Amino acid sequence: MRTRYAREVAVVAFAQSDHQRRTDELSEVEMVMPVLHQVLAATGLKAGEIGFTCSGSSDYLAGRAFSFTMTLDGVGAWPPISESHVETDGAWALYEAWVKIQTGEADTALVYSYGKSSPGSVRDVLTRQLDPYYLAPLWPDSVALAALQAQALIDAGETDEQALAAIGARSRTAAGSNPHAQLSGPVPQGGYQVRPLRTGDCPPIGDGAAAVVLAAGDTARRLCERPAWITGIDHRIEAHGLGLRDLTDSLSTRTAAEHAGLFDAPVDTAELHAPFSSQEVVLRKALGLGDAVAVNPSGGALAANPMMAAGLIRIGEAAARIHRGESRRAVAHATSGPCLQQNLVAVLEGDPS
Amino acid sequence: MTAASPPEVLRAPLVVEFPFTRSLGPVQSAFLTGLREGVVLGVRTSDGRVMVPPAEYDPVTAEEIRELVEVAPTGTVTTWAWNGEPRPQQPLGTPFAWVLVRLDGADTAILHALDAPGPDAVSTGMRVRVRWAAERTGAITDIACFEPCEGRERGSARPHDGVFADPVTGIVAEARLDYTYSPGRAQTAYINALSERRTVGERCPSCHKVYVPPRGACPTCGVATTDRVEVGPAGTVTTFCIVNIKARNLDIEVPYVYAHIALDGAGLALHGRIGGIPYDQVRMGLRVEPVWTDGGRYPDHYRPTGEPDADYDAYKELL
Numbered sequence: 292m293r294t295r296y297a298r299e300v301a302v303v304a305f306a307q308s309d310h311q312r313r314t315d316e317l318s319e320v321e322m323v324m325p326v327l328h329q330v331l332a333a334t335g336l337k338a339g340e341i342g343f344t345c346s347g348s349s350d351y352l353a354g355r356a357f358s359f360t361m362t363l364d365g366v367g368a369w370p371p372i373s374e375s376h377v378e379t380d381g382a383w384a385l386y387e388a389w390v391k392i393q394t395g396e397a398d399t400a401l402v403y404s405y406g407k408s409s410p411g412s413v414r415d416v417l418t419r420q421l422d423p424y425y426l427a428p429l430w431p432d433s434v435a436l437a438a439l440q441a442q443a444l445i446d447a448g449e450t451d452e453q454a455l456a457a458i459g460a461r462s463r464t465a466a467g468s469n470p471h472a473q474l475s476g477p478v479p480q481g482g483y484q485v486r487p488l489r490t491g492d493c494p495p496i497g498d499g500a501a502a503v504v505l506a507a508g509d510t511a512r513r514l515c516e517r518p519a520w521i522t523g524i525d526h527r528i529e530a531h532g533l534g535l536r537d538l539t540d541s542l543s544t545r546t547a548a549e550h551a552g553l554f555d556a557p558v559d560t561a562e563l564h565a566p567f568s569s570q571e572v573v574l575r576k577a578l579g580l581g582d583a584v585a586v587n588p589s590g591g592a593l594a595a596n597p598m599m600a601a602g603l604i605r606i607g608e609a610a611a612r613i614h615r616g617e618s619r620r621a622v623a624h625a626t627s628g629p630c631l632q633q634n635l636v637a638v639l640e641g642d643p644s
Numbered sequence: 645m646t647a648a649s650p651p652e653v654l655r656a657p658l659v660v661e662f663p664f665t666r667s668l669g670p671v672q673s674a675f676l677t678g679l680r681e682g683v684v685l686g687v688r689t690s691d692g693r694v695m696v697p698p699a700e701y702d703p704v705t706a707e708e709i710r711e712l713v714e715v716a717p718t719g720t721v722t723t724w725a726w727n728g729e730p731r732p733q734q735p736l737g738t739p740f741a742w743v744l745v746r747l748d749g750a751d752t753a754i755l756h757a758l759d760a761p762g763p764d765a766v767s768t769g770m771r772v773r774v775r776w777a778a779e780r781t782g783a784i785t786d787i788a789c790f791e792p793c794e795g796r797e798r799g800s801a802r803p804h805d806g807v808f809a810d811p812v813t814g815i816v817a818e819a820r821l822d823y824t825y826s827p828g829r830a831q832t833a834y835i836n837a838l839s840e841r842r843t844v845g846e847r848c849p850s851c852h853k854v855y856v857p858p859r860g861a862c863p864t865c866g867v868a869t870t871d872r873v874e875v876g877p878a879g880t881v882t883t884f885c886i887v888n889i890k891a892r893n894l895d896i897e898v899p900y901v902y903a904h905i906a907l908d909g910a911g912l913a914l915h916g917r918i919g920g921i922p923y924d925q926v927r928m929g930l931r932v933e934p935v936w937t938d939g940g941r942y943p944d945h946y947r948p949t950g951e952p953d954a955d956y957d958a959y960k961e962l963l
């Protein structure tokens with residue numbers, strides 16, 4: 292297998308929680324720990340044998356400062372370990388861990404992320420990630436901003452409400468084979484949340500966690516029968532101001548995909564972090580995905596969207612299909628910020644059989 | 645408790661409020677001061693486009709941009725979304741449309757609310773104008789909202805020096821978020837026991853250390869701690885400091901002693917104030933017990949038990 296990077300790095304294990312509307316009986320560490328145990332057990336590694344640990348979460352979801360320290364007890368942080376944290380989706384924690392392995396400072400990495408949306412009102416909480424001068428004082432919530440994007444797509448003739456409903460229905464049907472999904476099977480499309488988006492176009496709000504183990508070269512081959520090699524990974528950001536961007540396209544996703552080598556060869560699977568049905572339309576176009584590609588066979592974010600974990604889960608789901616021999620070459624995508632502002636694209640490949 | 649019964653978990657309201665004071669750069673200052681004066685300013689980017697609302701750096705080249713222009717308070721909707729159930733703190737309390745509006749003379753769009761009777765009265769391409777707030781302070785909310793209007797696009801951007809008397813140089817970004825906090829299984833058990841004036845920890849099944857207060861996991865072994873253990877009530881001072889600064893709203897005479905206290909049976913020390921003994925007589929190894937006040941939800945302080953001091957070897961691992 293060829294790689295453009297200094298070292299070959301693969302996803303060798305993936306685990307996630309059963310995503311639920313609320314998990315009041317569990318503290319953050321109590322929710323994360325079973326997932327950590329599961330992912331480590333899959334590799335046979337003990338916590339102390341991991342070279343680097345990186346997590347993703349958000350203080351605004353938890354409503355308290357330095358909230359990520361609450362879950363460090365779950366990774367065996369004593370005696371001291373090499374550890375870092377990103378205040379965003381765990382997909383970016385995975386990127387940091389991948390860089391750490393590329394530098395040769397670690398051969399293995401544990402990446403985990405989690406979010407409990409249930410303690411607060413996540414639509415209001417997410418307004419606090421907006422520009423504080425021009426946007427945040429107006430409290431435009433995440434559904435409202437996605438709805439502006441959806442209307443722009445409808446006006447451009449790229450989709451309509453019926454096509455959007457079909458995306459939600461297809462996702463929730465696919466989630467029928469995903470035991471971790473929060474929503475699966477037929478779900479009423481419901482009334483408008485913010486027109487043109489109906490309940491069925493929006494992600495469920497829930498709590499959940501995910502974890503991935505990365506390993507380099509022969510270590511990956513030793514830990515996993517069919518490693519999911521990361522043959523390309525890149526992330527890009529674009530202007531914060533929605534009025535500066537073409538909301539019907541995602542240039543940052545396309546640029547990241549180019550740099551990750553997505554367009555060098557076809558993919559059979561795409562795990563897209565599209566919390567709103569309309570965003571799948573934008574991402575399919577940006578990534579040039581045709582009908583032959585299985586898009587979100589896990590159900591995607593319309594079936595379970597635990598904040599800060601849903602992007603890492605896309606990478607994990609894509610890797611798991613390669614582990615199971617169901618995919619040869621897959622693309623995984625993660626997003627953060629309003630209307631797909633920041634995007635990460637990873638290309639994962641199995642060894643030729 | 646049977647395995648089937650759901651655990652009783654504590655819950656309490658948690659409010660996070662943060663009035664961040666933020667300073668403005670020259671361009672944002674001119675824009676927000678302009679709103680206070682009923683004037684909408686934009687900035688010209690390096691490729692000649694007019695950006696409203698303005699930024700101080702070009703979004704394409706990252707060059708500093710300073711050339712201010714005035715645009716019209718009328719514009720065209722570029723996209724919209726009907727908000728049938730306004731949320732608290734949003735610009736209008738009645739159903740409204742979120743809109744991106746390209747003001748006449750501008751090349752980019754501004755986000756705000758549009759006051760309209762219903763979704764049938766809103767469309768992309770419709771003409772709207774600014775409705776100014778009755779009282780203006782130099783904030784984006786000085787635009788109360790947009791409202792529909794008639795008329796074609798008028799005017800192009802005109803140069804503006806951006807100079808106003810008494811410019812706005814900062815904003816206070818106020819926010820309040822409401823949560824329902826739940827401490828989870830382990831800490832709920834700890835807090836419930838405290839209400840009976842007992843202290844419970846949890847033992848790690850792997851290294852057998854007893855954590856107080858328990859958080860549900862052993863940080864050394866990374867495993868769940870489920871075996872509940874009552875510790876104390878008495879304990880040993882493992883280390884301490886003398887506090888000489890009076891904390892605001894705290895009715896305690898200085899100097900006083902704050903100490904780490906290893907409760908009997910606990911695998912690590914928790915902290916508390918030492919009372920009932922002159923501050924300069926507190927020492928490592930001193931045996932202490934909790935003192936509860938009426939209605940107190942945790943020990944007010946710890947006082948000497950009168951027992952002989954603990955041997956250093958008995959607590960040196962807990963320092």
Ligand SMILES: [Zn+2]
Pocket residue numbers: 848849850851852853862863864865866
């Ligand atoms: Zn232990």
